[in-house]
Amino acid sequence: MAIDRNEVGDQEWESALARAEVLRRLPNRPSPGEIADATAELDVSRSTLFRWLKAFREDQRVAVLVGRKPGRQRRGIDAFEPALKALVDEAIRTFYATPERPTLTRLWKHVCSACRHNHLTPPSIRRLKGYIATFDAEAMTRRREGKARADAQFLALPGEFSVKHPLQVVQIDHTKVDVTVVDPIERQPIGRPILTIAVDVCTRMVLGFYLSLEAPSVTSVALCLTHAIIDKTRWLADRGISLEWPASGLPECIHVDNGAEFHSRAFKLGCDDHNFVVSYRPPGAPRFGGHIERLIGTMMGAVHLLPGTHFSNVLDRGDYDSEGRAVMTMRELEAWLALEIIAYHSDLHRGIGRPPIAAWNEAIAAHPPRHVRDPLAFLIDFLPFEPRVLRRTGIHLNNICYWSDGFARWIGRCDDKVLVKYDPRDLHQVFVKLGGNYLMAPTRNPGRPAITLWEQKAALRVQRARGRREIDEETIFQTIAAQRALLDQATRETTQTRRLRARRAHLQPRPALPASAPADEPVIALPHFPVEVWE
Template identity: 85%
Template sequence: MRRDQLDEQEWQNVLRHADVLRRLPLRPTAGEVSDAMAELSISRATLFRWLKRYRTEQRAAALISRQSGRRSGIDAFDPALKTIVDRNITTFYATPERPTLTRLWKRISSDCRAGRMPPPSIRRLKTYLGTLDVEALTRRREGKARADAQFLALPGEFSAQHPLQVVQIDHTKVDVTVVDPIERLPIGRPILTIAIDVCTRMVLGFYLSLEAPSVTSVALCLTHAIIDKTRWLQDRGISLEWPASGLPGCIHVDNGAEFHARAFKRGCDDHNIVVSYRPPGTPRFGGHVERLIGTMMGAVHLLPGTHFSNVLDRGEYDPEARAVMTMRELETWLALEIIAYHSDLHRGIGRPPVAAWNEAISVRPPRHVHDPLAFLIDFLPFEPRVLRRTGIHLNNICYWSDGFAPWIGRCDEMVLVKYDPRDLHQVFVKLGGNYLMAPTRNPGRPAITLWEQKAALRVQRARGRRETDEETIFQTIAAQRTLVEQATKETTQTRRLRARRAHLQARPEILASAPADEPVITLPHFPVEVWE
């Protein structure tokens, strides 16, 4: 029993007992012992037991009545039984399969019978487990993440002192099914890539895609983060403000392959952006963006077609049947939700993020890029290629620009070729420090995506073709598109293929950082040919 569990009367009795023991000399006489026994109404053995405890601890609380049962530090089993128990705990109980206490007890009992010794009771076994390292057991049974969430102390916090000093980026699968813009049939759940400023908690930008996270989705999210969003919002019919923009000083990311890609690293180095990686298996180091994602997904759960957080919450709800939003509509909805998030009180900083941002940038203005288009190109994936007399050959497609002519025969080294996987209609070749846009050698061919190109190659190889020429690729893609358009009953996969290339036909605005009186920059086709 602890001192704080005693009532006042019991505590006063303990103090009285301690006062009697305190008056006894180091070697008390028989008369002094008899007097103390009479005053405390205890036996001689109890008197000397109390006296030993009091003199060992030198405190009155040592005289509080001990609870009955086995004292701590006393081994619960004899050596032979302990060997059996420890072996079964290590090899059976402390495993990812997480056997129950009852199954552990049955296994130990079986071993004990084989060794002709009495098994321990299940209550005694449970008490023994309580004396072991609970954190180590949890780590072995439930994994490091669960053990850290339960036992890891987090006394500090990850913070930044000024805006854009640290920006966190992460991906998540959105908890809602989207539909294609033509038939309004479900095509799956998109992937959201989002960036947040750690200092002010402002969302800097995001990007929605039907594809897995890649260096291209990171590049488009970063480009959206650094641009002025006025024209981007107007294009989506939003008259509200989203003032966050500028180059980050440090990007804090996890260890995904897209964040270790050459294009991402080189783009960051070129723009003096430090890349900081979280330790593997430690999502708590990305707590700001993780909480933001949780907030956004909590809002998404109110949309038709939501998938909820788990199966129990979903019940009989059918997300595919209830889905109504296209990618474009979901993008607009997320933008409005983010703007509302900026104006709401943030408990982490004690004020709305937009107020913190406006105050911070008045003291320390952010860095801006002069050409958002060139910034995006810097982060696109690339391949080194030889500049031939016939042009640049990439992905079994030949590209040509009249700007290649002065370099033919004078370029001894491989050149850097950047490409947008969403549109292989042109590439960007770095010559003399500038990017030169080179379209396909046959401009009349339609724009295609990298996914379509790879699918066409798979079809040709399945037919036994070892070498595939450019004409075959485009003919195969044209035939595949015809099949998709003529299908009377579209599958989810074909609807996704059509949605993937929707931007190639509609030419939607991707970047829009220019003022209202300047031309709008669009992707994937670029209105200029050379960038300084």
């Protein structure tokens, strides 16, 4: 194999040129005298001369005449005899190339132990390292560190995901925010929220977002999309923000991953109804959502400056008390993110070479976006739904009865089940599709408090654990009221105990915390603080 010119020094290359000049002068069948003159001029043996002459005439390149360094030219594979090679290959396959990622030293000790058992001379760790270097690096990384790591290191990305006009492609994704939030009453930590965010690929404008303490769901997607399509002037004013966020309009294509919420019936039907094309990323390939992934990284980098941050990893966090230093409520974090997004719009974006807001204003002048007439109807289209029978007593859903005077003209005239949409954050009302339109129906008892689907399911679990098979509406609301009262009492008592302990801290040492909570200690869930629906 010829050596590349860039791999050799100038002196070695000059020597190769001199050898080529001598070899060019030799005829096809050199005489003994010509051979003797050439070997004397090059100061090599007869066999070396003929080896050079054969290689030069076959390859016609000077690089084949570059002198090679002494020693083995192929590392590793020629270093082992067949029995030792088979043993090392087996050790690499079953021990080294595994997700546990043992070190080279561990592999060497494993090979040495196997060699002693098979009466073979073990290789040195240096020779073993050289042999591993002959394996395909990408395949080895894939087996040891996984597909994502191998793709990030070895996968070529020559293409580019580009679009021609705004709202042609909108990417949506979720992430857990790297900051702990507190409740608005006691200012105690309640966990890390989930951020659902949408970005326009063409202009890099953030179209909308939604914060929630619940896991990603079709409801969070619906609220994020609703925020994306509406004019945000009133929404910003309600949060005391006087700056502009002009992004709004209906997208043509929604680009998402393969989360369950994006494959739900409600999401697909809503997209079909509003003429949205849904494009899914290939499974396990986050690079196909690079625009939203980079945006999330930018937003989380800014969040790390807030009190209560969790940083990017445990090492960066150190002994920082994220829960103890948390100060922001959900609504305050929501306003802070809005300001951060507005600042992001005005900053230079390296991907497009200009601020996103400038690109947006120019693009929508040439290609005005579509707008929705009724944002509430748009939100309803994406809410989860269940088919139900319209009874003379109303609609029964989640063991709760709903009634509207508008049902009267449909009683006894609906042969099929009707479509009932509901908001899991508030079961105080549902939306029933009758005659092509949605009719809002509150609970039959107007004195019922607003509850979440999570609270309703928790109440059912409590009652069924007590042996009650038949659960009525009254039992559900009584259980939820009792749980809320217990939670309020526990919260007050916890606050008083904390204050009393702080007052007595100088009188006695603090008691040691137990290693674990008693097994029979009741677990009380924190209440849900829903973010209001945008108008």
